[in-house]
Amino acid sequence: MMVIMHEGATAEEVARVVARVEEVGAAAHVSSGDRVTVIGVIGDREELTGLPIEAMPGVERVVAILKPYKLVSREFHAADTVIDIRGAKIGGGHFAIIAGPCSVETADQVMESARAVKAAGGHMLRGGAFKPRTSPYAFQGLGEEGLKMLAAARDETGLAIVTELMDPRDLDVVCQYADVVQIGARNMQNFLLLAEVGRLDKPVLLKRGLSATVEEWLMAAEYVVKGGNREVILCERGIRTFETATRNTLDLGAVAAAKLACHLPVVVDPSHATGRRDLVLPLSLAGVAAGADGIIVETHPYPEHALCDGPQSIPTATFGEYADRVLELARWAGKDVA
Numbered sequence: 001m002m003v004i005m006h007e008g009a010t011a012e013e014v015a016r017v018v019a020r021v022e023e024v025g026a027a028a029h030v031s032s033g034d035r036v037t038v039i040g041v042i043g044d045r046e047e048l049t050g051l052p053i054e055a056m057p058g059v060e061r062v063v064a065i066l067k068p069y070k071l072v073s074r075e076f077h078a079a080d081t082v083i084d085i086r087g088a089k090i091g092g093g094h095f096a097i098i099a100g101p102c103s104v105e106t107a108d109q110v111m112e113s114a115r116a117v118k119a120a121g122g123h124m125l126r127g128g129a130f131k132p133r134t135s136p137y138a139f140q141g142l143g144e145e146g147l148k149m150l151a152a153a154r155d156e157t158g159l160a161i162v163t164e165l166m167d168p169r170d171l172d173v174v175c176q177y178a179d180v181v182q183i184g185a186r187n188m189q190n191f192l193l194l195a196e197v198g199r200l201d202k203p204v205l206l207k208r209g210l211s212a213t214v215e216e217w218l219m220a221a222e223y224v225v226k227g228g229n230r231e232v233i234l235c236e237r238g239i240r241t242f243e244t245a246t247r248n249t250l251d252l253g254a255v256a257a258a259k260l261a262c263h264l265p266v267v268v269d270p271s272h273a274t275g276r277r278d279l280v281l282p283l284s285l286a287g288v289a290a291g292a293d294g295i296i297v298e299t300h301p302y303p304e305h306a307l308c309d310g311p312q313s314i315p316t317a318t319f320g321e322y323a324d325r326v327l328e329l330a331r332w333a334g335k336d337v338a
Helices: 011-022 045-049 107-119 144-157 168-177 191-197 214-226 252-261 270-274 277-289 316-332
Strands: 002-005 027-032 037-042 059-063 083-085 088-090 096-100 124-126 160-164 180-183 204-207 232-236 266-268 294-300
Touching: 002 011, 011 027, 011 037, 088 096, 096 107, 096 316, 107 124, 107 144, 107 294, 107 316, 124 144, 144 160, 144 168, 160 168, 168 191, 180 191, 191 214, 204 214, 214 232, 214 252, 232 252, 252 266, 252 277, 266 277, 270 277, 270 294, 277 294, 277 316, 294 316
Parallel strands: 096 124, 096 294, 124 160, 160 180, 180 204, 204 232, 232 266, 266 294
Antiparallel strands: 002 037, 002 059, 027 037, 083 088
């Protein structure tokens, strides 16, 4: 349920409500706005229903949250969440381009990619050091060596690093280097992993599972937020359908639906959705038009030699032209792209 306090409620009155719900084993999440404080309460419905919360000083009303996801819902938090990552903002009218190679291969490859992203007005650098691959014989990533290459590129360009975490055992080493921890599509419902990143003081980019519904996607985000980490970015990366013209099917309806249902930023990954370089730009523009708060896309100095996902990677030599088109539409849509 959601406890809405009076506009003039004091900090002591808020604290009393929190203490009262915690007495019955419920968890309270306080969200303070400019004028009103809202307390999201998660716990046993029967226990909570019996509490005289509405009679407590400072309480205006109590509202039941009907969605199975509570903390990420618009019912709990109406305003868009804005996440600041090393000065780059995303959500709440702020738009970001996250770009880089699918996999970290060499120091030169990462640095050249980072320079191209920075020069084009990109905001964050993506790159996989630990790679989940369908084939056990495919390139699996460089591990910590790759993370060090990403950190060196950040040192030169100032771009924040977005990189994937696959295993809770790698949590410490990934967090040592990453600014944003990515949870891939195959791990969207790895609840142990979600609980671990829920304890981080670091943003999490959560990709939608290959066959997950929007509700399941938001429930996965709820796991992270429930753990205390409210800085979650949702990523639509395409779902598995009967269609074979593209690698996956980019579900732009899910972008609009997620934006209406929750307050978290939503980004689109047209690279993994299409698997085709010639479709990345049109679907990036479609994602912006659907209301996405950002694009995460792959770029590589020499896609023809890439160890992973070369056919969908934009050459760094032409990345600036791609970014210009995307940022132009984002500005037209009223987004802040600074």
